[in-house]
Amino acid sequence: MESSGSTQNTVKKIFTEYLEKRSMRKTPERFAILEKIYSIKGHFDVDTIYNMLLEDNYHVSRATIYNNIGLLLDCKLVIRHQFGGNTTQYEKSYNSGIHNHFICTKCGTMKEFTDTNIKRAIQNKHLKDSTIESYTLYVYGTCDKCKQQESNAPK
Amino acid sequence: MESSGSTQNTVKKIFTEYLEKRSMRKTPERFAILEKIYSIKGHFDVDTIYNMLLEDNYHVSRATIYNNIGLLLDCKLVIRHQFGGNTTQYEKSYNSGIHNHFICTKCGTMKEFTDTNIKRAIQNKHLKDSTIESYTLYVYGTCDKCKQQESNAPK
DNA sequence: TTTACTGCAAATATTTTGCAATATC
DNA sequence: GATATTGCAAAATATTTGCAGTAAA
Numbered sequence A, B: 001m002e003s004s005g006s007t008q009n010t011v012k013k014i015f016t017e018y019l020e021k022r023s024m025r026k027t028p029e030r031f032a033i034l035e036k037i038y039s040i041k042g043h044f045d046v047d048t049i050y051n052m053l054l055e056d057n058y059h060v061s062r063a064t065i066y067n068n069i070g071l072l073l074d075c076k077l078v079i080r081h082q083f084g085g086n087t088t089q090y091e092k093s094y095n096s097g098i099h100n101h102f103i104c105t106k107c108g109t110m111k112e113f114t115d116t117n118i119k120r121a122i123q124n125k126h127l128k129d130s131t132i133e134s135y136t137l138y139v140y141g142t143c144d145k146c147k148q149q150e151s152n153a154p155k
Numbered sequence C: 001t002t003t004a005c006t007g008c009a010a011a012t013a014t015t016t017t018g019c020a021a022t023a024t025c
Numbered sequence D: 001g002a003t004a005t006t007g008c009a010a011a012a013t014a015t016t017t018g019c020a021g022t023a024a025a
Helices: A004-021 A028-037 A046-055 A062-074 A116-127 A144-152 B004-021 B028-037 B046-055 B062-074 B116-127 B144-152
Strands: A078-081 A089-092 A100-104 A110-113 A131-142 B078-081 B089-092 B100-104 B110-113 B131-142
Touching (some): A046 A062, B004 B028, B004 B062, B062 B078
Antiparallel strands (some): A131 B131
16 A cells, blocks of 8 residues: 555656656646545545635636646546435545445435445456446435434334 | 336436435436436536536536536436546436446547446445445556557557 | 416526737756 | 747636526415
8 A cells, every 4th residue: 555645746746747748848837736636535526626726825727727627637537426415426536446425315415435346346357348437336325314313214 | 137118217216315315406417417417327516517507408507417416416326537638527326337448548538347346345345334325436457459459569 | 366487688697719918848 | 949838818718606587386
């Protein structure tokens, strides 16, 4: 398992190679955005990054953030989500094998989980025909807590 | 397996009960929207419904469509998706067990698939702690076609 | 008759785009 | 020095909201 600092270096290297391969420029804004994203534990939207960088007294325009998240999506360092809210949510994706989400339809809480059986089933399915890069699973249901409340106060 | 006509009747009944339980009105617009949605095979956005109803010479405002898709989401007759595009995609969800999507990251095509092993693995995981209502799986990778093109024209 | 619902238009929110200024290579 | 990239502001797009008119109950 890689340490957090090492992950920062690794993704920086991946992004650098991606940019060089395409003759794109290695601007400080790009790496500031990447580093900030990789400092965030969970999900975020564009405005979050914008404000977090502002708090560091580092101003990057929203347009630039949008532009660069596009690049990071393309080189698989970031993934997009939709949980049902209004803003588009993103998440760092390097070295974070967890892409299973359980969403409670009663209280709306979201919880990540791992499961090797699910992982294996998905990989088995796709080895035959296609190459699988990643996957995201959203499971909707009622969580423990809400289940208990239901049984305590039935209709 | 239910026939298509019967599905229309069933979802109409479910929606009717949902509305009656909440003392909401059974307007023709609501059922026109529901019926149109259940006539669509794959995914759609709000504008698609709007235009399809227009083609039938049935005018319903976008605001009303948004409003009612909200209700249909709430009573689980419709689900929301995000494939990476700009508009929110929806899909009918009653009696359509297929919620597995394979998305090719090269050409962008999306293909649905079924897999009982995956289904079972997901159900096993969640029977222990929570009640699972539904799930959606997005698998990202390279499809057959794009894989062949890659091997024909290597870098 | 009551009031929930619809349609319209305006408001909001989000993302994209055009262009001049800037900074990487 | 050439030009990709940034920042700003305007534009485009998607969704929500307020309110008057309409119609379901």
